Amino acid sequence: SQQGEEDPQALSIQEGENATMNCSYKTSINNLQWYRQNSGRGLVHLILIRSNEREKHSGRLRVTLDTSKKSSSLLITASRAADTASYFCATALRGANSKLTFGKGITLSVRP
Amino acid sequence: GAVVSQHPSRVICKSGTSVKIECRSLDFQATTMFWYRQFPKQSLMLMATSNEGSKATYEQGVEKDKFLINHASLTLSTLTVTSAHPEDSSFYICSARLTGGSLSNQPQHFGDGTRLSIL
Numbered sequence: 001s002q003q004g005e006e007d008p009q010a011l012s013i014q015e016g017e018n019a020t021m022n023c024s025y026k027t028s029i030n031n032l033q034w035y036r037q038n039s040g041r042g043l044v045h046l047i048l049i050r051s052n053e054r055e056k057h058s059g060r061l062r063v064t065l066d067t068s069k070k071s072s073s074l075l076i077t078a079s080r081a082a083d084t085a086s087y088f089c090a091t092a093l094r095g096a097n098s099k100l101t102f103g104k105g106i107t108l109s110v111r112p
Numbered sequence: 113g114a115v116v117s118q119h120p121s122r123v124i125c126k127s128g129t130s131v132k133i134e135c136r137s138l139d140f141q142a143t144t145m146f147w148y149r150q151f152p153k154q155s156l157m158l159m160a161t162s163n164e165g166s167k168a169t170y171e172q173g174v175e176k177d178k179f180l181i182n183h184a185s186l187t188l189s190t191l192t193v194t195s196a197h198p199e200d201s202s203f204y205i206c207s208a209r210l211t212g213g214s215l216s217n218q219p220q221h222f223g224d225g226t227r228l229s230i231l
Contacts, residue, residue: 030217031217033219033220035222040203040227041224041225042116042118042205042207042222042223042225043156043205043207043220043222044222045219045220045221048219050217088155088156092217099146099158099161100146100158100220101158102155102156103155104154104155105154105155107153
């Protein structure tokens with residue numbers, strides 16, 4: 001079964017508002033990553049948070065990780081229409097050949 | 113930096129045709145590349161892990177004779193869908209991870225995907 005499960009599945013907000021997306025996972029991880037996918041395109045890496053980190057920032061993005069609850073959140077502040085995309089969390093286990101396991105994704109629509 | 117180029121972006125062909133998709137890391141070396149398949153409005157499903165100079169590791173349920181993977185250099189991996197049929201129609205995406213460092217803490221860099229349509 002999928003390691004990561006995001007919620008909500010779809011989110012529609014007004015430009016300028018903040019968007020919060022959540023991800024839960026089942027097993028111990030080495031790190032958790034968030035990716036963005038524009039329609040019909042590949043994925044773009046947004047941020048990686050290691051298991052020993054609790055919060056990380058990158059521009060308008062803020063990611064938290066709670067390993068006790070096996071959950072993560074992605075906050076996009078002051079959203080823009082260009083943030084409209086699908087967002088995926090992915091978990092990585094330890095090891096040189098570690099692969100990513102992706103969640104089902106969240107569709108974010110930012111209305112101008 | 114860390115650009116991955118995937119080619120072609122779109123293929124439409126007849127049933128029974130074999131289709132080759134290329135994945136290149138343009139400005140970095142990638143010992144490991146990954147091939148995914150994505151159905152409409154669904155998540156990415158890992159098909160196989162491609163290791164330079166060795167055989168690919170396929171995920172359970174993926175036919176290795178159907179989806180041939182070759183990773184002959186540190187910058188190129190190819191996926192060949194042999195004798196493609198309509199059920200093989202999908203969006204195929206590759207990714208590459210930088211070589212060196214703490215590999216499990218490296219993000220993956222994705223190509224733009226290949227839309228494969230088999231008539």
